[in-house]
Amino acid sequence: MNNEELIKQCEAVAGEWMTSPLYDEATKTAVKAMVESADKTPLIDAFYRTLEFGTGGLRGIMGPGTNRMNIYTVGAATQGLANYLNKCFAGRDEISVVVGHDCRNNSRLFAETSAAIFSANGIKVYLFNDMRPTPEMSFAIRHLGCQSGINITASHNPKEYNGYKAYWDDGAQVLAPHDKGIIDEVNKVKVEDIKFKGNDALIEIVGEDIDKIYLEKVHELSIDPACIARQKDLKIVYTPLHGTGMTLIPASLKLWGFENVHTVPEQMVKSGDFPTVISPNPENGEALTMALNLAKKIDADIVMASDPDADRVGMACKNNKGEWVLVDGNQTCMIFLYYIIKNRQAQGQMKGDEFIVKTIVTTELIREIAKKYNVEMMDCYTGFKWIAREIRLNEGHKQYIGGGEESYGFMAEDFVRDKDAVSACSLLAEICAWAKDQGKTLFDVLMDIYVEFGFSLNKTINVVKPGKTGADEIKAMMTGFRENRPTQIAGSPVICTKDYATLKQYNAEGMATELDMPETSNVLQWYTTDGTKVSVRPSGTEPKIKFYIEVMGEMGCPKCYDAAREEAEKKIEAVIKTLGL
Numbered sequence: 001m002n003n004e005e006l007i008k009q010c011e012a013v014a015g016e017w018m019t020s021p022l023y024d025e026a027t028k029t030a031v032k033a034m035v036e037s038a039d040k041t042p043l044i045d046a047f048y049r050t051l052e053f054g055t056g057g058l059r060g061i062m063g064p065g066t067n068r069m070n071i072y073t074v075g076a077a078t079q080g081l082a083n084y085l086n087k088c089f090a091g092r093d094e095i096s097v098v099v100g101h102d103c104r105n106n107s108r109l110f111a112e113t114s115a116a117i118f119s120a121n122g123i124k125v126y127l128f129n130d131m132r133p134t135p136e137m138s139f140a141i142r143h144l145g146c147q148s149g150i151n152i153t154a155s156h157n158p159k160e161y162n163g164y165k166a167y168w169d170d171g172a173q174v175l176a177p178h179d180k181g182i183i184d185e186v187n188k189v190k191v192e193d194i195k196f197k198g199n200d201a202l203i204e205i206v207g208e209d210i211d212k213i214y215l216e217k218v219h220e221l222s223i224d225p226a227c228i229a230r231q232k233d234l235k236i237v238y239t240p241l242h243g244t245g246m247t248l249i250p251a252s253l254k255l256w257g258f259e260n261v262h263t264v265p266e267q268m269v270k271s272g273d274f275p276t277v278i279s280p281n282p283e284n285g286e287a288l289t290m291a292l293n294l295a296k297k298i299d300a301d302i303v304m305a306s307d308p309d310a311d312r313v314g315m316a317c318k319n320n321k322g323e324w325v326l327v328d329g330n331q332t333c334m335i336f337l338y339y340i341i342k343n344r345q346a347q348g349q350m351k352g353d354e355f356i357v358k359t360i361v362t363t364e365l366i367r368e369i370a371k372k373y374n375v376e377m378m379d380c381y382t383g384f385k386w387i388a389r390e391i392r393l394n395e396g397h398k399q400y401i402g403g404g405e406e407s408y409g410f411m412a413e414d415f416v417r418d419k420d421a422v423s424a425c426s427l428l429a430e431i432c433a434w435a436k437d438q439g440k441t442l443f444d445v446l447m448d449i450y451v452e453f454g455f456s457l458n459k460t461i462n463v464v465k466p467g468k469t470g471a472d473e474i475k476a477m478m479t480g481f482r483e484n485r486p487t488q489i490a491g492s493p494v495i496c497t498k499d500y501a502t503l504k505q506y507n508a509e510g511m512a513t514e515l516d517m518p519e520t521s522n523v524l525q526w527y528t529t530d531g532t533k534v535s536v537r538p539s540g541t542e543p544k545i546k547f548y549i550e551v552m553g554e555m556g557c558p559k560c561y562d563a564a565r566e567e568a569e570k571k572i573e574a575v576i577k578t579l580g581l
Helices: 003-019 025-036 041-047 071-088 107-120 134-143 178-188 208-219 225-230 249-256 285-298 329-346 365-372 384-394 421-437 442-453 467-483 558-579
Strands: 058-061 096-101 124-128 148-152 161-168 203-206 236-239 261-263 302-306 313-318 324-327 354-359 376-380 399-405 409-411 455-464 492-499 504-507 512-514 524-528 533-538 544-553
Touching: 003 025, 003 041, 025 041, 058 071, 071 107, 071 148, 071 161, 071 178, 096 107, 096 134, 107 124, 107 148, 107 161, 107 203, 124 134, 134 148, 134 161, 134 208, 134 421, 208 249, 208 421, 225 421, 236 249, 236 285, 236 421, 249 261, 249 421, 285 302, 285 313, 285 324, 302 421, 313 421, 313 442, 324 329, 324 442, 329 354, 329 365, 329 399, 329 409, 329 421, 329 442, 354 365, 354 384, 365 376, 365 442, 376 384, 384 399, 384 409, 409 421, 421 442, 442 558, 455 558, 467 524, 467 533, 467 544, 544 558
Parallel strands: 096 124, 096 148, 124 203, 236 261, 236 302, 354 376, 354 399
Antiparallel strands: 058 161, 148 161, 302 313, 313 324, 399 409, 455 544, 492 504, 492 524, 504 512, 524 533, 533 544
């Protein structure tokens, strides 16, 4: 399709939006401005496709148009989900859902719109009275015995975005067969099918009542409260980056016994514009700048930050030179699991049926920790819905004690079924208190892990390929890797290749065995004799292909860290060269 044809197609769809009585006047005016503008780029971007409801829900830029987040695209998603719920639970006396939202612009509007649509379809709605963390919404689904839930959030995306996360009755994001079933129903919905006029009698406002119960459950995760009592003056700096974390994380730290918590005042202001950061993503060092400045000023022990919907946590600590350094997602997950296993054992809290979960692209050092402490470790696909699946499958037989992934998410509990910055920040403070109790820092704990289990360095490379040509290039890259499996990476022979699209695993001789996974996924992994692991997968939400590289080394003592890291960085550069990146 050439550009003129595309413009005509978009103008035709936009024309329906301008003339139909089903759209409000503000929307019609904004669409008319796009149609009449000499620059057709905004028109094309807004109408060239319909924003797709995927397995994780919706995510997109806000504004009028079929490819935008607005009350009509959100309305179609909610109507489709309501139709599916009424089919699946037709025999129930009452079907109920939880509706939550974050701090973003239009989040409250989209949440109230969704609540009205659910209620118009005869579904009971528990609507949070204001913004709340995603994990609390997940908790509320199980606590209230609901069949589903949604959270209006675009997580850590830029301010122009919003999103719609759909959850099932176990509090986890939707998996098969329900994900496909919901998508089919959403795709059938036309704007005239959306029941916008709600039934107020079916909408119940919730808030502090759920907060109290949730925070008490989070507090039960504390492993060593006596240690906290001794180190209650631990100096903590926390920032919610203008988001939902401000509603619960300071309160949780106080409930755990920490009395010296300092928040960044400029970022304790609720704002969907995120005025103090370029991007509200705790993975980016820039987002922690104000928190680090405060930490230096007061000589803090730890810095922690949550993203806008408070499911991810970023952190920084002082190294052995007194310099503030960021702790990456792999290190975060590893530290959490090391502490949980080691200290549950020390406190006599292990019964022998415990298990932990990590995703396939997360550091393999976690496997070594689990092996030494004789704790079962499970690998799953990227995303906490897969960690939640392992919990569900093992419920009543084994005890989940923690799991996470490299993208700064951790879940220490089974009463929430998504990553949780509220429990993670609270547990992180306890880990720092435990370290300080021994005259150590969080950085010292990380060094202890490297000395005991070996050194590892991880790097993620994102190769961005926008547009249809980019999508074709990404597809060609994956095909090329499959048809020409590397035999060596950075000079080290490849001894294992895993192809999750075919669920086949190949040894160095090319002999194939089956991979035991719940479904296929477009992911490739290579393992070499020197312990290097490379994972490659196209992003499911962005126009890019991601390479996760992990290289292994040795670290004889904490003072050997710089040398070990320098050696590992050289090895990573060699891996990048081998892959042609």
